Amino acid sequence: MCGIVGAIAQRNITPILLEGLRRLEYRGYDSAGVAVMPSDHHILRVRATGKVAELESALTDNPANGHLGIAHTRWATHGKPAEHNAHPHVSDRLAIVHNGIIENHSALRSRLVEQGFVFSSETDTEVIAHLVAWHYRLTGDLLAAFRAALNELHGAYALALVHEDEPDTLYCARMGSPLVIGEGSGENYLASDPLALLQVTDRFRYLEEGDHARLTLDGCEIWDARGEAVQRPALRYEHAALSLDKGEYRHYMLKEIFEQPGAINDTLAGTLGTDHVLTAILGPDAEARLGNIEHIHIVACGTSYHAGLVARYWIEGQVGIPCQVEVASEYRYRTVAVPANTLLITISQSGETADTLAALRFAAKGGYLATLAICNVAGSSLVREADWRLLTHAGPEIGVASTKAFTTQLVALLWLTTALLQSRSGNQAQVAANVAALRQLPELISRALELEPQITRLAERFANKHHTLFLGRGPHYPIAMEGALKLKEISYIHAEAYAAGELKHGPLALVDENMPVVSVAPSDSLLEKLRSNLEEVRARGGELITFACESIDQEGASPQDTLSLPEVADVISPVLYTIPLQMLSYHVALVKGTDVDKPRNLAKSVTVE
Ligand code: G6P
Numbered sequence: 001m002c003g004i005v006g007a008i009a010q011r012n013i014t015p016i017l018l019e020g021l022r023r024l025e026y027r028g029y030d031s032a033g034v035a036v037m038p039s040d041h042h043i044l045r046v047r048a049t050g051k052v053a054e055l056e057s058a059l060t061d062n063p064a065n066g067h068l069g070i071a072h073t074r075w076a077t078h079g080k081p082a083e084h085n086a087h088p089h090v091s092d093r094l095a096i097v098h099n100g101i102i103e104n105h106s107a108l109r110s111r112l113v114e115q116g117f118v119f120s121s122e123t124d125t126e127v128i129a130h131l132v133a134w135h136y137r138l139t140g141d142l143l144a145a146f147r148a149a150l151n152e153l154h155g156a157y158a159l160a161l162v163h164e165d166e167p168d169t170l171y172c173a174r175m176g177s178p179l180v181i182g183e184g185s186g187e188n189y190l191a192s193d194p195l196a197l198l199q200v201t202d203r204f205r206y207l208e209e210g211d212h213a214r215l216t217l218d219g220c221e222i223w224d225a226r227g228e229a230v231q232r233p234a235l236r237y238e239h240a241a242l243s244l245d246k247g248e249y250r251h252y253m254l255k256e257i258f259e260q261p262g263a264i265n266d267t268l269a270g271t272l273g274t275d276h277v278l279t280a281i282l283g284p285d286a287e288a289r290l291g292n293i294e295h296i297h298i299v300a301c302g303t304s305y306h307a308g309l310v311a312r313y314w315i316e317g318q319v320g321i322p323c324q325v326e327v328a329s330e331y332r333y334r335t336v337a338v339p340a341n342t343l344l345i346t347i348s349q350s351g352e353t354a355d356t357l358a359a360l361r362f363a364a365k366g367g368y369l370a371t372l373a374i375c376n377v378a379g380s381s382l383v384r385e386a387d388w389r390l391l392t393h394a395g396p397e398i399g400v401a402s403t404k405a406f407t408t409q410l411v412a413l414l415w416l417t418t419a420l421l422q423s424r425s426g427n428q429a430q431v432a433a434n435v436a437a438l439r440q441l442p443e444l445i446s447r448a449l450e451l452e453p454q455i456t457r458l459a460e461r462f463a464n465k466h467h468t469l470f471l472g473r474g475p476h477y478p479i480a481m482e483g484a485l486k487l488k489e490i491s492y493i494h495a496e497a498y499a500a501g502e503l504k505h506g507p508l509a510l511v512d513e514n515m516p517v518v519s520v521a522p523s524d525s526l527l528e529k530l531r532s533n534l535e536e537v538r539a540r541g542g543e544l545i546t547f548a549c550e551s552i553d554q555e556g557a558s559p560q561d562t563l564s565l566p567e568v569a570d571v572i573s574p575v576l577y578t579i580p581l582q583m584l585s586y587h588v589a590l591v592k593g594t595d596v597d598k599p600r601n602l603a604k605s606v607t608v609e
Helices: 014-027 052-061 105-114 125-139 142-152 252-258 260-268 284-292 302-319 354-364 381-385 404-422 428-449 452-462 476-491 500-505 527-539 570-592
Strands: 003-008 031-037 044-049 068-074 089-091 094-099 157-163 170-175 180-183 188-191 203-206 212-215 220-223 234-236 295-300 323-327 342-348 370-375 388-391 467-472 494-499 516-521 543-549 562-565
Touching (some): 003 014, 003 094, 003 157, 003 170, 014 031, 014 068, 031 094, 044 052, 068 094, 068 157, 094 125, 105 125, 142 157, 142 170, 170 188, 252 260, 260 428, 284 370, 284 404, 295 302, 302 323, 302 342, 302 404, 302 476, 302 570, 342 354, 354 370, 354 381, 370 381, 370 404, 388 404, 404 428, 452 562, 452 570, 467 500, 467 527, 476 494, 476 516, 476 570, 494 500, 500 527, 527 543, 562 570
Parallel strands (some): 295 342, 342 370, 467 494
Antiparallel strands (some): 003 068, 003 188, 031 044, 089 094, 094 157, 180 188, 203 234
């Protein structure tokens, strides 16, 4: 959600901070700010509402240069988006930036007001600034004051702090929100995501829960929650070589849609044998225990949840293992019955989504055979805390609306279904068929991407629409849900998905000439049933748009209302039919003139509840 960057160097660090903020802006973007230590050691703070570009213009009017500084891009939780709520927040001679939520902020605020501190924002972050200042007034020792303040905080935080009394030091801490330390040569950095610092380094130390650290020009000292000095290994960031530019594309989202054949290839690399899957990649312990799994619980949020819903059809349909799929925000707060030998799977692009991480931590307390994280970020909290891991290799996804992360999650889940099947004696022909189908996917997706000109024309028809229905059956029902989510996220058109069989139980009442109905209609065993549902829409004057298999005769449908996709094996068809739906939402958003990569009110990584 929010983003943090910090740097200490012998040169002016403001350009490093600004470039870091630009790279994090996709995560949250209602205001931004910097606090920089110039040579006179009086902190300069500049803040602005809106995007990082607004902060840059504010800095042109009020330059802030120095060798040490912290910066922040905000996604409002406490207090509306406004300059006085933007970070950094200051108290006495210190400045602080914060990601996360402090749950006991009201009680702390009341106490600090009684102590005479004056608040100038509605944020929970300003409470931390005053709390550290209060402890520092008592002790005169900044590290001790920082630790004492951390001990009083309940909730989630990643923090960075600078103080005029220690003009050559950066402090930071992590609990529940990610934070990394970047190693440069004779300079050091920190950030909430390595992406922010790839312009200056590709070596990172990932702080663990409860860690706090002190950075100087020469290096960093790290302590764990008990105050014991600890070492965290410096790891090379594997995607550092990837371009984070939009290249020839108008938006990151379009670039990421077109990157899908390559992302799927990368995700499958090293995972497939000739007619089997290489289960050792899950870890030797996992490989030996796949055959013991009797139940599966899948927990995720947003688009990742939709991937889980598709997987249920595969796992129950092919392997016969009962599989339950749930959104993490519900799962974490209810009493869950866990049958013996249940595998918990969490799915997340970022690996830092607060609810998904909480679900994993809840599950780690016991009752499960094992936990598996399917994730796109190798160093993320989710991956580090799960027993087993299955990495998608989509590369960094910058567009807030998830595209290549979703299809690579589907690929990982079909791979896992195949691994489960393989671990049971029996249907090895299906194992080989799945492997062959997975191998075909990149090429098939490239062909689906060729539909773009037709989809561009189709999108014009949504210019004045306010609502859309998406229909699908079987594993294409969650694909319809994902199509509806994409459309609402970036074009702000209200969209709902229904299992087509539910049409007459309510949504048919909404159908008229103002309601486009998008149906996902591959050639599978449910096609005839779906066609009857579509007839019901046509009979009521609904504007029907169908994505269908090229080899099937579309009785009664006009060619401009039907877009044809290649004929494929049933098992991979949900992945293929995702592509035109992504493309449709992208082009409708262009028609509507919205901010495609940074839709209003949304954030890429939801690291707070
Ligand atoms: C946010 C993003 C979605 C994403 C969801 C879950 O809502 O905007 O694109 O699907 O979080 O994120 P995760 O990183 O856990 O997959």
